[in-house]
Amino acid sequence: MKALVRGAILIAATAAILMIINAQLAKSGAQSGGNTLTVYNWGEYIDPDLIKQFEKETGINVIYETFDSNEGMMGKIEQGGTSYDITVPSEYMVEMMREKDLLIPLDYDKIPNIKNIDPYFMDLPFDPDNTYSIPYFWGTLGIAYNPTLLDGQTFESWDNLWDPSLKQEAVLVDSAREVIGMSLNSLGYSLNSTNIDELREATDKLKTLSPNIKAVIGDEVTQMMMNNEAAVSLIWSGQAADMMSENEDITYVVPEEGSNLWFDNIVIPKTVKNIDGAYEFINFMLRPEVAAQNADYVGYSTPNKEALSLLDPEVVSDERYYPDEKAREHLEVYKDLGLEMLGTYNELFLEFKMNMK
Amino acid sequence: MMRDLKRMVRRMKTNRASLRLSMVPYSLWIILFVIAPIGLIVYYSFFDLSGNFTFDNYKNFFTSVYLKLTVSSFWYAFLITFFSLLISYPTAYFLTKLKHKQLWLLLIIIPSWINLLLKTYAFIGLMGLYGPVNALLETVGIGKQQILFTDFSFVFVSVYIFIPFMILPIFNALDKLNPALIDASRDLGANAWTTFRRVIWPLTLNGVKSGIQVVFIPALSLFMITRLIAGNKVITLGTAIEQQFLVTQNWGMGSTIAVFLILFMVVILLLTTANERGMAGSGKKR
Structure with missing residues (x-):
């Protein structure tokens, strides 16, 4: 018994x-409120010294938590019980979170430093008038390659990826919208296409890329390129910058047909407890010298116009990271296509991956 | 505790109420941690993206993509199980012949204490273009090979990971085998091969079957290795479930695939256990 x-x-x-x-x-981080501020950001996406500086200046204690996918981040905020004061979704996720009523409209009287942001990056379709979000970093999607491992192959066009000389050389990021979007771009379609015929055509074209594909993987791409394990990769500009800082042979290019222009944005989610602290933090991050130091640490492009003059002129004038306005014309921002369409993209992507051999 | 329970059960045979009481902990466990989660998976599988009740997920499963996925998952799980068995049976057999067999067994088991992800990352380094394996191939004169992101690397790493789980039950079965039976078989004129085929193999078949169960079933739903080692050139049902939950947020479809995975597992379990009984019976007749 x-x-x-x-x-x-x-x-x-x-x-x-x-x-x-x-x-x-x-309720991790639920101790927020009072004199603490919980920042929920991507990993390696802020200079830790800046957090210390902010804590010292304001006396606010910062709890820094990280996520690795937009969807995971939204899930945690949607479920409630958390008390994140600041988070940094990508543009399509701002749209999705806005529709789900998970964001708080920003009070610009409390963010005077907004004047430092380049007007070019304000009032974008995913958040008109920047009601809910302020751009934090931006970048592009392109091809990082290592000329020393290739026989003079260059990448002015996406179609160059299909070149027979690249057998088993290319590494793609494991993400449906990026890979199918690339194929759509190479056919001259919009990477926000919802036309099933265009999507089919793009998938069929992708299948002919199979012989050139070495692997479809995640963040491991960066390491592989650094170690000369792979010669060509479809990757975001920031990760390309990481590769180049380790391996100087690598270069990055955005093909002429156009590509994706992406933004990660600071927002205040519904779970906020310390709203004054959140505004203080946003205003702090928008200071030119802070934004410059952060951009230098993270390696992505800052939308902070005043910060540019404080950065290494060599980086700022580099067309690969800061394409001029003419080059930006061919770039397109992702729209939230809805979960149903996202499902379609992913099913087509799965089909492509299964036909890779 | 076991003996206590047995004695208690004997005493309680006449006492139905207490018998029912003795079931409480077990049924509680099964309801909370087995039935409830499976029930939830089945429940979720009947809802579409907008939360409406639907059978569409099941219809969707029978489209070409998922059926092909199922077939390829089974094929790779079969390969992994087959090679694990091929390596494990002789290994287990020779282990039982060794002097310090428990120590050797421990040495084989120890790698399974190391985190799976760490081991996988180690293989990325080992099998890379500039890794030690390729360095060896180059000195031998074969030259650099693309080892990572191939069927070979996927099956190799998976087999490596599953081998301890296959060896354990087979080792136990072999270890329990009465050596007198083998002597008898040799005395009666059977050669080594016949002894193995007619005596050792049938008597250790239960161990083999448990081994197959613990390897085949998890192999069906491997996911991380498919990306890290096979570069997504191998895709299993596990990968599809992960994607449905984390990327597409289609919990309904993810659950539906999971339901089918559970069904496949039940079938495999039934197949292996049903045969087990049959075997024991025919063994007696012989």
């Missing part, structure tokens, strides 16, 4: 512990 009771208690205790852990996980 004793053993039975013990067994029952053990199970009840296990269940109780699991529930407590679950509750703890859900």
Whole structure:
């Protein structure tokens, strides 16, 4: 009998512990409010010295938590129980979160430093009048390649990826919208296409790329390029910058047919507890010298016009990171296509991956 | 505790109420941690993206993409299980012949204490173009090969990971085998091969079957390795489930694939256990 009771208690205790852990996980960072500020950002996406500087200046204690996907981040905010004061979604996710009513409209009286942001990056279709979001970093999607491993192949056009000399050389990021979008661009279609015939055509064209594909992987791409394991990759500009800082042979190019222009944006989510602290933080991050230091650390392009003059002129004049306005004309920002369309993109992508051999 | 329970069960045979009471901990466990989660998966599988009740997910599963995915998952799981068995059976057999067999067994088990992800990353380094394996190939004169992101690397790494799980049950079965039976078989004129085929193999078949179960079933739903080692050139049902939950946020479709995965597993389990009984019976007749 004793053993039975013990067994029952053990199970009840296990269940109780699991529930407590679950509750703890859900409210991680919930101690926010008062004099703490919980910032929920991508990994490696801020200079840690800046957080220290902010804490020193304001006396606010910053809790910094990271996520690795827009969807995961939104999930945590949507479920509630968290108290994130600041988060940094990509542009299509701003749209999605706005529709789900997860964002708080910004009060620009409290963010005077907004004047430092280049007007070119303001009032974009995903958030008209910047009601909810302020651009944090921006960049492009392109091809990073290592000329020393190739026989003079260059990449003015996406079609160059299909060149027979690149057998088993190209590495793609494991992301449906990027890869299918690339194929759509190479055919001259919009990378926001919702036309199923265009999507089919793009997928069929992708299938003919199979012989040239070495792998479809995630963040490991950066390491592989640095170590000369791969010669060509479809990758975002910031990761290309990471590669180049380690391996000087690598170069990055955005093909002429156009590509994706992306933004990560600071927003205040519905879960905010310390709203004054959040405004202070945003205003702090928009200071020219802070933005410059941050851009230098992270390696992506800053939308902060005043910060540009503080950055290494060689970087700022580099067309690969800061394409001029003419070059930007061919770039397109992702629209939120809705979950149904996202499903279609992913199913086509799955089909492509299964036909890779 | 086991003996306590047995004695108790004997005592309780006449006492139905207490018998029912003794079931409480077990049924509680099964309801909370087995039935409820599976129930939730089945429940979610009947909803579409906007939360309406639907059978579309099941219809969708029978389109070409997912059926092909299922076939390829089974093929790779079969390869992994086959090669694991091929390596594990002789290994387990020779282990039982060794002096310090428990120590050797421990040495084989220890790698399974290391985190799976770490081991996988180690293989990326080992099999890379500039890794030690290629350096060796080059000195031998074969020259650099693309080892990563091939079927070979995928099956190799998976087999490496699963081998301890295959060896354990087979080792136990072999270890329990009464050596007198083998002596008897040799005395009666059977040669080594016949002894193996007619005595050792049938008597250790249960171990082999448990081994197959613990390898084949997880191999069906491997996901991380498919990306890190096979560069997504191999895709399993596990990859598809991960994608449905994390990227597409289509929990309904993800759950539907999971339901089919559970069904496949039940079938495999039934197949292996049903045969087990049959075997034991025919063994007696012989």
